[in-house]
Amino acid sequence: MSKKIFLLITASLLIGLFSSCGKNLGYSVLLWSNSEHEIADGTILKVHIKSNISQVYVVSLPGVKENFEVPLWQLTEPESKSKALKQQKRFSEFEHTYASVKLDGLPIRSDAVNTSKQVYRLREGEVIRCLYRGAGAAVTNGKGNMEGEWLRVLTETGTYGWCFSHNLALFQAEGFDVSAEKQDSSIKMDDLKGENSGDRAIITALISKKWYPESFANMIKVGRIDINRMNPSYGFSFGINLEENAQPDFTGTAVLNTETAGGSWPYTDIVKKAEKEYEFTGSKLKMSIRGANSNTMILQYMEKGRTKQETLIALEEDIDSLIENELARRQTELKRIASAGPVFKSSNYGTIKFNNENSVTWTNYKLLQPSIISNKAIGSVTVTLDYFISNSLKSSYDGVITMHFTGMEEGVNFLYKLTDTGLRLEDASKAPLKDGVVTARSASPMILFFEKK
Incomplete structure (x- = not known):
């Protein structure tokens, strides 16, 4: 008995399915030209089925048996053919x-x-x-x-x-x-x-700004100006001089020069493609502007078949002045160390004598050879402050001092601390160094103490 009921229900569903295919929902006007089936907008279509799941109508051209699918939004609501013809007439002026x-x-x-x-x-x-x-x-x-x-x-x-x-x-x-x-x-x-005068004004404003690598802004923010990385020649230029032409025609050669990237792109115009998105006509260079004050630029370009990006920041600071101030700060700190001595002596590691803030004579350092100081080194040393220390090290150290020995290609880095009684040095030759900052001590470093004399 149950088998008969099952067959009866199945038959009923099949009859319902096929009968629904035979029914028409009405007629609709195509509002957006359909390239897949080569049907222009304004065409009246016969609507057979509406699928809310797939968001399509199943339709056909009147008098044609072949059915196809069209997105719901491309058609007017199905209705009688006479009403669809009235709709078609309403749209005819803007066909x-x-x-x-x-x-x-x-x-x-x-x-x-x-x-x-x-x-x-x-x-x-x-x-x-x-x-x-x-x-x-x-x-x-x-x-x-x-x-x-x-x-x-x-x-x-x-x-x-x-x-x-x-x-x-x-x-x-x-x-x-x-x-x-x-x-x-x-x-x-x-x-x-x-x-468009509005767009031209925006582009001109972008050209007037000075664009530098993102790392420059980070250095300024934390107060660590790495003069080995903050090069005034680094940055991005539109290749347009606004002082000579206040209303430029946006034609020039864009130039990018950073520590890790570079290139030049001749262009004939700068065109806005979307909100804060621009293209340099005649080149493969694109520019996106970000930030509330439009002070962040993301350049996109091709290099050896690959898409690359470079982030730049508009800065008002004078880069040359920042470098001069940092050099002055380093000289002041070296004078502080030198004037505290100028002679510092250790019974194990020799004598360090500051001739001036940049020149040192170091004698009797054999116990440091060759583990820290090369056997080829001569005691005439140039002293620099090339690196910084992380905030976590500031409670124990004043900074990083680099000794450039005659006869050695690379300088020797020490964490240093000037105390009331002398100068403490700690070998930092194997300390982790990132972006010019010593972030931690070396594992089991050698610590040297030199008394004032």
């Missing part, structure tokens, strides 16, 4: 008419009034479909009414609304592939962007 957006953030509103609710914000260069014109409230800019009219529009994501046409560039789609038209439209928009 095949699309628009490219000229202003980033341009709103689509719920009604044809500039104070109505925003339902969508458009991106510059985005393409939308224009459906028909509407009677709406005038739009003003503080000086008077703006030129344009309210248009009923549709986005490629399926959002409907009203948009004022002042910042839209309307064009006729000549084929079924609107994406191709979009590409052509963006080329036309490039010409308009070059004339």
Whole structure:
């Protein structure tokens, strides 16, 4: 008995399934040209099935048996054929008419009034479909009414609304592939962007800034100016001199020069592609601007077939002055050490005599050879403060002192501490060093103490 019930239910479901395929939901107007099936907008389609799961209609051309799928948003709601024909007539004035957006953030509103609710914000260069014109409230800019009219529009994501046409560039789609038209439209928009005074002012402001590697800003923030890495020649230049031309034509050669990257790119224009996104026309260089004050730049370029990025920061500080101040600080510290002696003596590790703040004579250091000081070294030493110590070491040490022995290619680093009774040195030749900062002590370091004499 149960088997008969099962067969009965199965048969009923199959009958229901096939009968649903035979039913029609009605007729709809295609609102966005479909390149896959080469059907232009404005075409009336027969609608068979609606799938909310797949978000598609199953449709066919009237008189054609072949069915295909179309996204829900591309069609009007299915209705009788006579009503669909009336809809088609309503859209006829703007048949095949699309628009490219000229202003980033341009709103689509719920009604044809500039104070109505925003339902969508458009991106510059985005393409939308224009459906028909509407009677709406005038739009003003503080000086008077703006030129344009309210248009009923549709986005490629399926959002409907009203948009004022002042910042839209309307064009006729000549084929079924609107994406191709979009590409052509963006080329036309490039010409308009070059004339957009707002964009030109923003780009000119970017050119006027001094752009340096991100590491410079980090050094300034923590107060550790590594003069081996803070090179005034490092940075990015647009290759445009605003002092000679306050209104440049945005043509030049962009140059990037950092510790780890470099390159030059001739270009004929700087074009805004999206909000804070720019391209250098005629090159493969792209620029993204970040930060509340637009003081962070991310450059993207190709190198040996690979995409690379470099982050730069706009700085107001004078780099040469920062370096001069850091050199002066180091000299002051070396004078402090030298004047505390100038002779420091150890019974095991010899005598260190400061001839001046930059010159030392070190004698009788054989116990440090060759583990710390090379056998080739001569006691004539140049002294520098090339590195810094991390905050975790500041309670125990004053800094890092480097001894450059005659006869040695590389200097010998010591953590140092000047005390009331002398100078304490600790071997830092194997201490971890990152970005010019000794971050920790060496494992089992040798500690040397020299008394004042």
